[in-house]
Amino acid sequence: MLDTFFYVGLPYLSVFVLVVGSVYRFRAERFSYSALSSQLLESRVLPWGSIPWHLGILVLLAGHLTVLLLPGLWMFLTTDRTLLLFAESLGIMFAVLCVLGLTVLLLRRVLSARLQAVSTALDIVVLLLLIAQVILGLGVALGRGWGSVWAASALSPYLWSLLTLQPDAAYVAGVPAVVKFHLVGAWIIFALTPFTRLVHAFFLPFDFLLRSPQKVVWVNTRRLELQAAVLGTIESRRAFLRGALGAAVGGTMLGLGAMGAAGRYLLGPSMTPEEEAEMMAKRVKRLKVTETERELELERMRNARIRVAGMAELASEKGIYFIDYQMRPALAFRGPDGMPLLISAKCTHLGCTIQSAVEGGGRILCPCHMSYFDLITGEPSAGSPAKAPLPHLGWLLVDSEGRVVASRNAQGTLEGKPDPAKAAQCTVFIARQFEEEAMS
Numbered sequence: 279m280l281d282t283f284f285y286v287g288l289p290y291l292s293v294f295v296l297v298v299g300s301v302y303r304f305r306a307e308r309f310s311y312s313a314l315s316s317q318l319l320e321s322r323v324l325p326w327g328s329i330p331w332h333l334g335i336l337v338l339l340a341g342h343l344t345v346l347l348l349p350g351l352w353m354f355l356t357t358d359r360t361l362l363l364f365a366e367s368l369g370i371m372f373a374v375l376c377v378l379g380l381t382v383l384l385l386r387r388v389l390s391a392r393l394q395a396v397s398t399a400l401d402i403v404v405l406l407l408l409i410a411q412v413i414l415g416l417g418v419a420l421g422r423g424w425g426s427v428w429a430a431s432a433l434s435p436y437l438w439s440l441l442t443l444q445p446d447a448a449y450v451a452g453v454p455a456v457v458k459f460h461l462v463g464a465w466i467i468f469a470l471t472p473f474t475r476l477v478h479a480f481f482l483p484f485d486f487l488l489r490s491p492q493k494v495v496w497v498n499t500r501r502l503e504l505q506a507a508v509l510g511t512i513e514s515r516r517a518f519l520r521g522a523l524g525a526a527v528g529g530t531m532l533g534l535g536a537m538g539a540a541g542r543y544l545l546g547p548s549m550t551p552e553e554e555a556e557m558m559a560k561r562v563k564r565l566k567v568t569e570t571e572r573e574l575e576l577e578r579m580r581n582a583r584i585r586v587a588g589m590a591e592l593a594s595e596k597g598i599y600f601i602d603y604q605m606r607p608a609l610a611f612r613g614p615d616g617m618p619l620l621i622s623a624k625c626t627h628l629g630c631t632i633q634s635a636v637e638g639g640g641r642i643l644c645p646c647h648m649s650y651f652d653l654i655t656g657e658p659s660a661g662s663p664a665k666a667p668l669p670h671l672g673w674l675l676v677d678s679e680g681r682v683v684a685s686r687n688a689q690g691t692l693e694g695k696p697d698p699a700k701a702a703q704c705t706v707f708i709a710r711q712f713e714e715e716a717m718s
Contacts, residue, residue, distance in 0.1 A: 284462055285447040289440050292465040299472025300480055323386045331379030334372040338415070341369055346437055349430035353663055356430075359628065370419050376412045380405060404474045407467055414460040421456065431661045432648050433457075452637070453648065571605070578603050583674060583707040586610050590702045592618060597634040597642070599623065603713045607631050608671055609642070610706060611653065616698055617684065618706045620671035621656060625649060627664035672712030675704045687712055 345352050356362040384405045387393045436449035450458065471477055578584060586600045587610055597609030606624045609632065613619035621642075623632040630646035637643060641650040641659065649662035656667035675684040675696065683704060684694035696704070 281447045281451060284458070284465075285436070285450055286440075286445040288462065288465045289445075292468040295469045296471055300477055303472050303477060323382060323390075327379045327382030327386060329379070330375045331383060334374075334376035334379060337372040338369065338376065338412075341365070345430050346434045349434040352430050356663075357627075362628075366419060370416065373412050373416045373419065377409060377416070380409045380412065384409065400470070400474050404467075404470060404476060407463065407470070411460065411463040411467060414456055414463060417456045418454070418460060421454075431663050433461075435661055452643070452650075574601055575605060578605075578710075582710045583676075584709075586618075586620070586673070586706040586708055589618065589675065589704045589706055592706070595636045597621075597623075597636070599634060600708075602671060602708060603710060608708075609634055610673075611636070614654070616701070617686065617692065617695070618673050618675065619653070620673050620706075620708065621653065622668045622671065624668075625664055626658070626666035626668060627662075632668070671708060672715070674707045674709050675701065676707055677704050685709075687715060 356365065384402070387397050387401060387405070432449060432453055436446065439446040439449065450461065467476070471479075584600075584603070587598045589612075591598060592610055592612040594612045594614070597611045600608055600610060602608045602622070606622060609621055609623045611619040611621070623634075624630075625632060625644040625646065627644070627649060628646060630644050632651065633643045633645055635642070636653060637650070640653045642653055643650055644664065647663045649664040650659040651657065651662075651664070651668050652659070656670060658664045658667065670688055670690065672687040673685065674682050675694075677683050677696075677700070682694075683696040683701070684692070686692045
């Protein structure tokens with residue numbers, strides 16, 4: 279019920295209030311249909327907040343619209359990892375710019391006595407909501423990697439379902455909570471727009487481009503010319519002095535920086551004993567990880583079989599991780615037929631590791647960009663960033679005496695089917711022979 283309200287009822291209610299409220303305000307209070315500029319009351323701090331905020335939000339809105347309106351093209355472009363990293367980094371950078379600009383605007387409005395006199399409670403509420411909304415977006419980008427990819431497959435179909443009047447909240451049922459808060463925040467901001475300064479976003483000053491030219495007449499021309507000449511001379515001298523001083527300071531700092539870098543290069547790094555110990559600990563940790571990986575590789579080179587788990591340990595709702603012969607992560611489940619089901623845990627899109635828990639509909643999830651895969655077939659769900667299925671792995675079921683009582687190759691051919699009571703005492707292995715069959 280709550281999902282239906284927040285992701286179906288609230289969007290339509292917000293858009294209705296946005297459209298009707300904006301039209302009514304334009305017709306009834308046209309002269310208030312603006313940002314109600316406060317530049318005359320305070321102009322020193324304003325550019326430090328207004329410019330970063332507007333620059334950042336324009337880039338973010340352009341990125342959001344591209345992802346949501348052209349999801350197919352965007353998902354195709356972001357298969358290039360370099361482009362994906364560039365888009366993610368650009369989004370994070372401009373989101374930080376938005377937060378900084380909004381924070382300056384909020385502090386300016388709260389701390390300036392002149393602005394306090396003309397500020398309303400909604401002015402403060404809108405600024406707080408915008409800051410929270412951008413921070414939530416940053417939380418998605420930093421805490422839920424590759425948001426620009428999985429948003430195209432999860433959120434774009436949801437928004438299109440709203441636009442086509444066939445709302446389906448199921449599209450966002452499985453997205454992280456921070457994404458849901460981000461969506462709800464957007465609908466709330468839409469609903470508040472007609473009653474706040476944000477309404478000026480719909481009022482573009484096209485009249486200034488079409489109106490007739492205006493003639494400006496200066497009074498006391500001689501006096502203005504003399505003042506301009508004197509002020510121009512003084513300003514020119516000041517500009518020259520400022521430029522010279524800036525160049526001198528910049529050159530000095532550049533020289534000191536170059537000398538410091540050369541000195542550090544020649545003398546070598548100087549670290550405290552604690553820093554040296556920390557660096558050594560990191561090196562030891564990396565060596566241990568490398569040693570573990572090499573031991574696993576050596577084990578797979580020497581042995582035709584590698585133990586995965588006991589048959590009694592396998593479950594249908596939670597997989598057990600293991601490493602296959604190609605040193606890739608994989609998962610072991612108990613299949614619907616009671617036999618082992620082994621599937622690759624390396625996502626076919628960007629190589630992230632699949633989660634071990636089975637979700638509704640018998641699907642497993644890649645958390646990096648919200649690709650769902652069918653556990654039985656390995657096929658990705660429609661609209662997922664991943665297009666290729668997860669491959670299944672062959673296995674051997676070996677009893678306590680070392681005899682193979684059942685096996686299944688990567689193509690799904692099952693040989694042998696022991697009694698369930700006896701099978702529970704057996705052990706599941708992966709075998710090199712199945713890897714060789716798959717490669718041949």
